Amino acid sequence: MEYRIINILQTRELKVNFTKSEESILDFIEKKFNEIPKYSVIKLCEEAYASQASVNRVCKKLGFKGFSELKYWIEHDIKKMESSKSSNINNTFFYIENINFGGIPNIVEILKNNRKILIYGLGASEITALYFQRQLLYLGFQAIVVNEEKMIEQFEDFILFILSSSGETLRVKHVANSFKDKGKVVISITKFQSSVHEISTSAFTHNISIDKLDAISREQQLHMIIMINELINKLQNG
Template identity: 80%
Template sequence: MEYKVINLLQTRELKAKFTKSEESILDFIEKNFDKIPKYSVVKLCEEAYASQASVNRVCKKLGFKGFSELKYSIEQDLEKMESSKSLSINNTFFYIENINFQDVQGIAEVIKENRKILIYGLGASQITASYLQRQLLYLGFQAI
């Protein structure tokens, strides 16, 4: 999922050079990311101990016309994050509800009988496969 602001703040891979005060504004925005859409520029300046001119320079160096556009983009990022989180939660519930425990019991019995297990994982699944292999080795199974 492509975020406009949070990726810029976290990676800091920007062409523009930032002064120390501008860096502190970026740090404040990153730490208070979810609160920024509710802030006015004056409140941000008070909380971040910065001037309005510095805030506007930061916004322009980030590629926005001003603080209002930055706020709007942060709000969009937050909505994308929330929808992504909800989608992940819904997918998890879907998979849990659709587990066929009778099949799982059958697989467990086959594993108990053979005691030799080949596990395959690629990419992020490799981490889970390695963990499962280690746990099965602890239990006395031959797992590769």
């Protein structure tokens, strides 16, 4: 299912650069998304503390001729989101569309050759780590969930599998670096081009900009569960 505007606002995965003032306009449009079709450009400028020239630049950078066309496509997105089917599965489609499934084959190959796995996740990801551990145990892997670096140091012949939605948590980055510096394999499910992604030997990534989500959304693990399930399915059937 294709959305012209909402996914762009939520992920901010764009090829063009925006100034801070233009980012503020995007933030305002995202916050008032359902109300924007009723706005005039003058009202938007007043409430977003922006100039009309800045609004026009934002519209053009998003690929539209002007504010009227932007409003048209926002209304188009809203109608899709409000349909009975879309309202129930919109979040799932959003996550699926922002997962890079091409990273799976290499990880599957590594796991098949390394069946002793330490799983590391903090916060909400620790709960997901327990789910991942159960799935791996069903497949006959020796999988252990750890949440402290001293625990990790006790396992010499294990690989490390990190679950980190943002890929920027300091403790997670430290653990990943320490493990890799010893010449060991680090795999991750994490944010594309995050620090953990860069550290990892191999990674299964998503494109969701965690910093653009509210506090509750940042804690949600639906995309991580989808990624784990896909990985387990490939391990089981591959």
